[in-house]
Amino acid sequence: MTADMGPLAQFLRARRAAADPQVHGLPGGVRRTPGLRREEVAMLAGVSTDYYIRLEQGRDRRPSPQVVDALAGALALGEDAAAHLRTLAGPVPPRKARGRREYAHASLVRLMDDWHTNPALIFDRRLNQLAANPLGEALFDWMGEETNLVTAVFLNPAARTFYRDWPQIAENCTAALRAGAGADPDDPATIALIGELSLKSPDFAQLWARHDVRNKVAETKRFRHHLVGDVELDYQTLTVNSSPGQQLVVYQAAPASPAADALALLGSHRLGTTTDSVKEHRP
Structure with missing residues (x-):
């Protein structure tokens, strides 16, 4: 092939x-x-x-x-x-749309900033993280300076600790990237990302060759955070109609659950270390 x-x-x-x-x-x-x-x-x-x-x-x-x-x-x-x-x-989509820099819409960023109990992040079709509210940034602090979720999942060793079900997460991320890439498979930035991951991660190369396609929707995820321990959260993925291809991912804990307590502790720790609001990533 x-x-x-x-x-x-x-x-x-x-x-x-x-x-x-x-x-x-x-x-x-x-x-x-x-x-x-x-x-x-x-x-x-x-x-x-x-x-x-x-x-x-x-x-x-x-x-x-x-x-x-x-x-x-x-x-x-x-x-x-x-x-x-x-x-x-x-x-084939018009070439003028390729390579366009994407940003999170300012009004959506302000909305996320008011969510103090729900980690929230915005991704583009290549799963670049465009923005995260403070709790989302605290939950995903293991990514460090990396802004692409797929790259972090496959190339950052911390991902295999953070995601308690890493093999399933790896499959889902690859399938979601395939779904996003389908809108313009010849996009140079997408090709470069896939090429880098294929060279550096045999796990990614094997999964990419399967051509699985699956969008992010709703699911329960199990995390192991270095500050608050094991956390189980539900999440919903919402499309951003004002910015085609972007998705808003919002996590929530069951009321009065250990996960809710963990998020509260994580939020308190975040407030004690920074006064930042939503963090935007400018690719």
Whole structure:
């Protein structure tokens, strides 16, 4: 698999290899290669095998929306992965939008500053941290001066202590980066980030090759913070409509829980060491 085949071809090949034939009632068992065969995907999608081969070889990069939907069904893609496939098969975004510096909107930054019991952070589509309120900054202080979450997760050893479920976090971060990158797979900054991580982290390279796609939504995370110990927090991911591609991540603890006490202690420690409000990162 080579990069010149194009992201659509790479994605189709990876997801075909990961597909379960038994989902469609096809025989599983031992196969010469994992996943579905090309002719099986073509049959399930209602296209010719020759046409599907052209897609996987990058000789046809703009299938119709009907074919894309049929391929998503044939590969049993989830909602996020299907949306990613539609993006890859769509028109290339204008180059003038690439490399644009992103900032958190001032009104959103002010809003976050008033949340004294909820850690909150803003990320762009490459998972660069654009801003964090004081409690969010205190919770993620293990990142140091690093502002990209994926880089910190894979290259900072402290991440494997902070995240008590690091393998799952690593999978989710990689899948979220893939989802964000799909909007413009040729973006130079995204390519540079993926290249650096692939070279420096075998774990990232292995996960990236799977082509998993999954947006951040809502989940429970288990942390081990160096100041307050084990903390279990729920979080919600909200899209920032005024800045497409940006996401606001807000954490909360269950009322009267040990996690709530830990956040209160963390907030008190933060107030005792700094008077900063929301910290913005200017890339």
